[in-house]
Amino acid sequence: MMNRRQLLGAGAAGATLVSSQAWGKTLNMGLPEAAHMDSAATAVTARPSTGVDYTPVVTLNGWTLPYRMNNGVKEFHLVAEPVERELADGMIAHLWGYNGQSTGPTIEAVEGDRVRIYVTNKLPENTSVHWHGLILPSGMDGVVGLSHPGIKPGKTFVYEFDLTKSGTFMYHPHADEMVQMAMGMMGMFVVHPKDPTFMPVDRDFLIMLNAFDIDPGTYVPRVMTMNDFNLWTWNSRIFPDIDPLVVNKGARVRVRVGNLTMTNHPIHMHGYDFKVTCTDGGWVPESAQWPEVSIDIPVGAMRAYEFTADHLGDWAIHCHKSHHTMNAMGHDVPTFIGVDKSQLTPKMRSFKPGYMPMGTAGMGDMGKMSMELPENTIPMMNGWGKHGPIEMGGMFSVVKVRDGIAPDDYSDPGWYDNPPGEEAYEWTGELPEFATNNSPKTILTPKPTQKG
Numbered sequence: 001m002m003n004r005r006q007l008l009g010a011g012a013a014g015a016t017l018v019s020s021q022a023w024g025k026t027l028n029m030g031l032p033e034a035a036h037m038d039s040a041a042t043a044v045t046a047r048p049s050t051g052v053d054y055t056p057v058v059t060l061n062g063w064t065l066p067y068r069m070n071n072g073v074k075e076f077h078l079v080a081e082p083v084e085r086e087l088a089d090g091m092i093a094h095l096w097g098y099n100g101q102s103t104g105p106t107i108e109a110v111e112g113d114r115v116r117i118y119v120t121n122k123l124p125e126n127t128s129v130h131w132h133g134l135i136l137p138s139g140m141d142g143v144v145g146l147s148h149p150g151i152k153p154g155k156t157f158v159y160e161f162d163l164t165k166s167g168t169f170m171y172h173p174h175a176d177e178m179v180q181m182a183m184g185m186m187g188m189f190v191v192h193p194k195d196p197t198f199m200p201v202d203r204d205f206l207i208m209l210n211a212f213d214i215d216p217g218t219y220v221p222r223v224m225t226m227n228d229f230n231l232w233t234w235n236s237r238i239f240p241d242i243d244p245l246v247v248n249k250g251a252r253v254r255v256r257v258g259n260l261t262m263t264n265h266p267i268h269m270h271g272y273d274f275k276v277t278c279t280d281g282g283w284v285p286e287s288a289q290w291p292e293v294s295i296d297i298p299v300g301a302m303r304a305y306e307f308t309a310d311h312l313g314d315w316a317i318h319c320h321k322s323h324h325t326m327n328a329m330g331h332d333v334p335t336f337i338g339v340d341k342s343q344l345t346p347k348m349r350s351f352k353p354g355y356m357p358m359g360t361a362g363m364g365d366m367g368k369m370s371m372e373l374p375e376n377t378i379p380m381m382n383g384w385g386k387h388g389p390i391e392m393g394g395m396f397s398v399v400k401v402r403d404g405i406a407p408d409d410y411s412d413p414g415w416y417d418n419p420p421g422e423e424a425y426e427w428t429g430e431l432p433e434f435a436t437n438n439s440p441k442t443i444l445t446p447k448p449t450q451k452g
């Protein structure tokens with residue numbers, strides 16, 4: 001049995017136990033400062049200048065939690081608190097999160113590190129932090145009531161454990177979980193391999209899939225919603241304001257995607273095929289990596305994939321559930337495709353001036369409409385590209401592969417100029433007769449012979 005002092009010191013880099021002198025020093029350092037972020041911009045972390053080298057992950061529209069070293073232990077300070085998150089330009093959500101934002105900051109460390117994570121609760125109810133996928137002592141697992149008592153409002157708890165394996169993990173409360181996760185409390189925990197030659201990449205992007213149900217004109221998510229969310233977000237951000245994944249041609253790229261929503265999300269990336277290289281259970285051996293162009297991310301799971309960025313261009317990356325690439329909307333809208341509203345429109349306008357007939361030719365036109373919106377919402381699809389409205393929202397972004405992107409430059413290079421002869425165009429010449437299926441020649445299935 002280890003006593004408390006031994007437990008706290010064990011596993012620190014280069015030492016199994018700390019002296020009582022060092023322990024005194026540890027206590028004297030007090031709580032690490034809790035970093036705070038007030039912006040939804042993507043913050044890029046500098047490459048480590050000491051210790052094991054790794055390519056820091058880039059959390060789209062997120063940031064990485066700073067740490068301090070204390071006698072060989074990496075110390076972090078998470079603060080669970082109410083936050084105001086800019087989901088998109090023109091839409092603020094009143095959420096619960098960590099250190100000023102939802103999703104919470106990404107925690108980054110190295111295999112073999114010992115981490116000490118202080119968690120301060122500024123919420124009005126108990127919380128805890130569960131370290132999803134990490135191998136750790138039972139009492140550090142963060143299930144309130146099971147692993148340890150809840151962290152009461154105003155209190156600070158300390159979690160401390162060794163990072164025994166590298167990979168991609170998540171953190172979230174295991175206390176009033178339905179409410180606290182619906183309010184936006186979650187983050188990712190990346191452990192880099194201690195061997196820098198193990199599966200190195202040039203760019204390493206991180207996306208947490210989450211979802212909210214916030215009525216237009218309101219600010220606080222409905223916490224009882226089970227399936228019918230109206231905002232499908234990456235790192236608590238919606239398209240068109242999710243930053244692009246900017247990549248230099250030829251770079252080796254990893255994308256890590258975690259899912260803490262209530263449904264699966266098939267994440268589809270255009271222009272490439274790629275291999276699934278990691279789950280939250282660990283790295284997939286090369287012989288077992290499988291090719292995909294869409295990866296289904298199950299609920300409560302993480303999938304990472306890798307590719308070499310050989311194809312220049314602007315490539316869509318999005319959830320393939322089409323309702324998840326839409327922003328707030330009602331679903332109880334009748335389908336009007338093919339309906340002639342020319343008789344109806346004047347009648348409607350007689351009691352509702354400005355009535356617009358919509359949906360008779362599909363709903364794509366909504367992408368370029370600028371209608372007056374209720375307070376605090378954004379159109380259901382309003383991203384614009386070089387060639388017009390992209391007709392998407394929600395879980396959508398663009399992978400921008402270019403020549404000449406500097407190693408530390410993640411800034412948006414603008415839209416891609418397709419080379420001559422490499423862009424679809426309008427045909428203005430004569431059209432040949434269309435083939436139709438009216439001809440019996442095209443019907444290969446023999447007619448059933450009548451019996452009897």
Ligand SMILES: [Cu+2]
Nearest residue numbers: 265319321324
């Ligand atoms: Cu989805």
